[in-house]
Amino acid sequence: MNRFFGLLLCFVLVWLATPVLQAQPLGANVKRVVFLGNSITYAGNYVNQVTAYLMAQNPNRQIEFINVGLPSETVSGLSEEGHAGGSFPRPHLHERLARVLAQTKPDLVFACYGMNDGIYLPLNEARFNKFKNGMNWLHEQVTKTGARLIHLTPPDYDELKGKQKGYATVLDKYANWLLIQKKSANWEVIDIHYPMQEYLQAHRQVDATFGIDGFALAPDGVHPGETGHWIMAREILKYLGYKEAARQPGIVESLKQVPDAEQYYKLITERQNLLRDAWLMATKHQRPGLPGGLPLPEAEQKASELQEQIHLLVNKK
Structure with a gap:
């Protein structure tokens, strides 16, 4: 009960500090969009969904969507003892961000961190400060290149499935801090945390009845399934002004103008995953255990061939 009232108070404070959401369009100057994050971004579902929707809505625009999410990564620089069975510590974005920005040359960056940054331990001010310092550093590094940066609040953590008691409160706190930056620091922030939490709680109430x-959005408490990723994607699309997407139950249903939406989305996913692996290799990530990608020129050639198939589907009558 105490946690309920604490969360309610936090929600009210954030609501009071947060301006009314107005659409912030992609911008005519945007040619390259980069997604930074951890394993949730690396999985790519929400990235691929956003890519598929925006490409279908803007078939004549040349926009490249680049996923460089890296599993296990943090902005806090923290790593729990025994991570990955003790084989390696969590990667720190600080190690690779300069290379990523220099090589991808983004016009727009989406960044989704927080899930790993508290290293699955109860709330602690020292760890919280590490997260805040990391986010401030990330914001400075991206914006000084001239790129637009949009932060995503961390996804919701499901304690029932993840078993780490108290960690949901940690991510509530991290999400609230990011939302407050919208007003206090004029950051662009999209909330995916509370929409996911509300959806989960509503379904849990039905289950209890x-x-x-x-029911779970994330079977392990951390990594969302397809529905969880769609909630993330639709909040991004809503923020960019595509409110119609929010009324659809999934990405395929949202692609009404594409004759064979399932095949279209399959090709988008294949293309995005191909380029993700190539870009991660090209930017020399240091995380062990990831499959290698093709050399970037070879991957881009294959991606171009897939793009031709995608273009034909979008323009098919």
């Missing part, structure tokens, strides 16, 4: 204990 019927004595069911099965």
Whole structure:
């Protein structure tokens, strides 16, 4: 009960500090969009969904969407003991960001951090400060290149599935701090945390009514499934002015103007994953255990061939 009232108070304070959401369009000057983040971004579902929707809505624009999410990564620089079975510490964005920005040359960057940054431990001011310092550093590094930066609040953590008691409160705190930066520091911030949390809680209430204990957006408490990624994607699309997307139950249903939406999305996913692996290799990430990508020129050639198929589907009558 105490946590409920604490969350309610935090929500009210954030709501009071947050301006009414107005659409912030992609911008005519945007040619390259880069997504930074951890394993949730690396998985690519929400990135691919945003890419598919925006490409379908803007078939005549040449926009490149680049996913360089890296599993296990943090902005805090923290790593728990025994991470990955003790084989390596969590990667720190500080190590690679300069290379990523120099090589990808983005006009717009989406950054989604926080899930790993508290290293799955209860709230601690020292760890919280590490997260805040990391986010401030990230903001400075990206914006000084001239690129636009849009932060995403961390996804919701499901304690029922993830088993780390108290960690949901940590991510509430991290999300609230980011939302407050919208007014106090004039940052662009999209909230995905509370929409995911509200969706999860609503479905859990239905489950409880019927004595069911099965619904989850993230089966392990951390990594969202397709529905969780769609909630993330639709909040991004809403922010960019595509409110119609929010009324659809999934990405395929939102692509009404594409004759074969399932095949279109499959090709988008194949293309994005191909380029993701190539860009991660080209920017020399240091995380062990990831599959290698093709050399970037070779990947771009294959991506161009896939793009021709995508273009034909979008323009098919």
